[in-house]
Structures are given as C-alpha cells and as structure tokens.
Amino acid sequence: MQSENVVDLREAFSHRAEPAPRQIDPDDWRRYERYMAEIFTALGMTPDTPGTRETPQRFLQALYDATAGYEGDPKLVTAFPAESRGGPDSLVSQVVEGPISFHCLCEHHALPFFGTAHVAYVARDEIIGISKLTRLVQLYARRFTVQERLGEQVADALMELIAPHGVAVHLEAAHLCTQMRGVREENSRTVTTFWRGSYTEDPALRQDFLALVQRP
Numbered sequence: 592m593q594s595e596n597v598v599d600l601r602e603a604f605s606h607r608a609e610p611a612p613r614q615i616d617p618d619d620w621r622r623y624e625r626y627m628a629e630i631f632t633a634l635g636m637t638p639d640t641p642g643t644r645e646t647p648q649r650f651l652q653a654l655y656d657a658t659a660g661y662e663g664d665p666k667l668v669t670a671f672p673a674e675s676r677g678g679p680d681s682l683v684s685q686v687v688e689g690p691i692s693f694h695c696l697c698e699h700h701a702l703p704f705f706g707t708a709h710v711a712y713v714a715r716d717e718i719i720g721i722s723k724l725t726r727l728v729q730l731y732a733r734r735f736t737v738q739e740r741l742g743e744q745v746a747d748a749l750m751e752l753i754a755p756h757g758v759a760v761h762l763e764a765a766h767l768c769t770q771m772r773g774v775r776e777e778n779s780r781t782v783t784t785f786w787r788g789s790y791t792e793d794p795a796l797r798q799d800f801l802a803l804v805q806r807p
C-alpha cells in the first residue's frame with residue numbers, strides 16, 4: 592500500500608513532467624534562421640552553397656530537438672508501472688541501472704556535454720524499469736543545464752516517483768565547451784555523484800555502488 596505522502600510526491604513530480612509543448616511562431620522561426628545565417632557568415636561560413644543553404648534551419652532544428660526535455664514526458668507521468676516488492680518496510684539490496692547515455696547542452700556555452708549515468712536505489716515497495724529510468728534521465732538531460740543540476744533533478748524525481756529508502760546517481764561526462772576550445776585535455780571526464788536517503792548515511796552502500804559503476 593502506498594502512503595498518502597508517496598501519492599502526493601508523485602503528483603508533484605507529474606506536474607513538473609507533464610507535457611508542455613513549446614510554441615514558436617513561424618515568423619519568429621524564420622527570423623531566427625536569418626540571425627543564424629548572419630552569425631555563421633560573420634564567423635566565416637560561406638552561405639548559399641548547396642551544403643550551407645539549409646544550415647541555419649538545420650542548426651535551429653537540432654537545438655530544438657536537443658532541448659525537447661522542456662516539453663515534458665507524458666509516458667513518465669501516465670501508466671507508471673509499479674511492481675510490488677515486498678512490504679513497505681522490506682529493506683532489499685540496491686538496484687543499479689546503467690550505463691544510460693545522455694546528451695545535454697551546457698547552459699554556459701550552449702555546447703554539448705554528454706556521457707553516461709548510473710542510477711541506483713534501495714527500493715521500499717516499488718521498483719522502476721530501466722526504460723523509465725532512461726526516460727527520466729532524458730527528461731532532464733535534453734535541456735540547457737549543468738551536470739550538477741541534472742544529477743540533482745534525477746535523484747529528486749526518483750525519490751518522488753517511487754519513494755525508495757535511498758537514491759544514488761553517478762554521472763560521467765565529456766564537456767565540448769572545454770574540449771573544443773583546448774581548455775582541457777581531450778579525454779578528460781567530469782564525474783559527479785549524488786546521494787539521497789540511505790546512501791547519505793551508509794558509506795558501505797556508497798562503496799558498493801561506486802564499485803559497480805566504476806568497473807573498468
């Protein structure tokens with residue numbers, strides 16, 4: 592049985608994940624394409640060749656697609672498949688899922704950062720499948736964001752969705768905004784971890800999780 596609290600939390604999540612299609616007026620869209628053509632040309636691109644004629648339009652469309660997370664994910668909200676997993680107080684071992692690949696746009700440079708996520712939780716009485724976890728990561732990844740916020744949002748949403756004893760999120764990403772401009776080693780990766788509930792209190796649980804996700 593779910594406590595009322597769990598239902599309330601899930602409702603809160605549902606409101607944040609519910610579909611919110613973006614409306615961009617076609618006239619505005621054409622104006623943005625002209626801006627992009629002007630910027631690309633100023634930077635050195637030769638406009639109006641067979642290869643570049645449609646580039647402003649394609650570039651904007653690619654940005655639009657890469658930020659689809661702002662539109663929510665109805666499949667995360669509706670028909671949430673919850674499987675019973677013992678009683679409400681049963682403490683089962685952690686479930687670790689991953690790697691889940693993700694692609695974001697860094698909100699500082701609007702350039703991609705991308706990598707893999709591992710998500711773990713200690714279930715209370717519900718579990719969530721890998722496909723839903725993948726959707727959850729994509730919901731927050733396909734935006735202008737930073738790696739820290741992505742991890743916090745995935746961890747908090749999972750706490751709200753299935754009210755587990757604890758959640759761990761491990762993100763490993765390459766940031767093109769530093770690599771393309773030679774600020775950092777080409778193969779350097781940024782690793783961040785996020786802990787909720789039992790993971791914050793139990794170092795052994797954290798170690799088990801890290802040992803699983805850091806396997807070579």
Ligand SMILES: [Zn+2]
Nearest residue numbers: 697699700768
């Ligand atoms: Zn950046």
